[in-house]
Amino acid sequence: MHVELINRNNLDKLYKFEVDNKKYFAEIGFPRKKEYYEYENFLLSSYGLIDEQIRDLGYYYLLMDNCHVIGRINISQIIRRPLNKGELGYRLGKNIQGKGYGTKGVSLVVDLARKKHKLHRLEAGTSSENIPSQRVLEKNGFRKVGIYEKYILINGIWLDNVLYEKIL
Template identity: 45%
Template sequence: MNIDDGEMAAGVTLRPLGAGDAEASAQAYAVNREHLAPWEPVRPDSFFTPEGQRERIEGLLRQRDEGAVVPWVFEEKGGRIVGAITLTGITRGPFCSAYLGYWVAADRQGRGLASAAVSRVCGLARDAVGLHRIEASTLVENTGSQRVLEKCGFGLIGTAPQYLHINGRWRDSRLFQRILHDEDPALRNAR
């Protein structure tokens, strides 16, 4: 699977998450802890440490090797991580689908990073991963993320009550999808 690096916006590169990213990831999550808290599950303090990130990254890389996940980070020149985007729950066969999740650092909001990353990952999901469809969800009140998804060709498919346990309680989410191609998966994967 070719998931090449590439510059998304001025000085920010999308690249695959690597085993050596624990320190930079811990720092990124620690700096953005309050910014991300309304949109994520409650995290233990260990999540924000290099060791906690090392464990998380090792798990993601194992899942990547099994074909279930593809994780990337947004990296500024100098090595600072300013966001991440991940395809999870990759399913083959007649479904050929995955879930998309992403975040952008508080001080990099409003600069088009999320839109650039979502657009790039949709192309990689179609061309390198071979997916037909990507699903993403946002909390009902997360209108910024909804705008990103709509700008990148995702359509609203519905609202799911009490869909995710976020910031300490079950929350309603809006579900979006983007169809990447309409080819027969057996023929597409035979190439």
Template identity: 35%
Template structure:
């Protein structure tokens, strides 16, 4: 599937809000809920402006994963960029209709290409839960090195989980 990574823009707010609403239940199976207030458009828009401000200040890069028709398939974020150490932290989510189709892997490949070209970040850290095998595969397929499993346990959706930590280093 042909797809692109486009930096988050306010012009995408309505489509992104719909994407988040349509995938709320699906996302909450694997990540903590964002809270009901997030799904009020005014609150969502306010948070979106904050993200765009962060992006403009170079603290984070927020991308939308889009298909050739410009439909939003997911999100991919490089956050908490530590410029002095050239390190960023990865986060991503793909909508339910698009899961299991290689979209996260391809989008991450595109992000790593952008990151290598821009040279701002030389290392990306990521983590996923021990039960999220699909996310572990996406990271490993794209050259992320598995570092360790956290000692801390989180209780989420009735299950005790730990985090698997990864890093990617530019060549």
């Protein structure tokens, strides 16, 4: 298992991952608009992410098992001086849930955030209901710092968002 940045050469693999997990992501409350799955729109969206990487605004990693995308781990909303921080987010394919891939993938990206991207801090949030995601963050040394009440709408229900941070 390894991570690699989104680039023009791996977009077809990413598209397959997104299409294969479309129903699952919708079931857990994180659907994408149907236009996202139109290939040309998917490419335009992905080119925007590649541009953000070039401009040091975000880094969008694919979690790879051999040559297959099994998840995405992103560092987005990067703010440099004086904060030098980014927001960590991730989504894993349905078939790999609960097997330690998320914990290992986040560990790899946290290491890159510190060594390659020279960030000082990562922040992350997860719904109060998403205990596995909270475990991934805690196993990677993130600490809980607060809760936003009724912050995220998932499947028609407003859920609290648990906030985490990690000083790198």
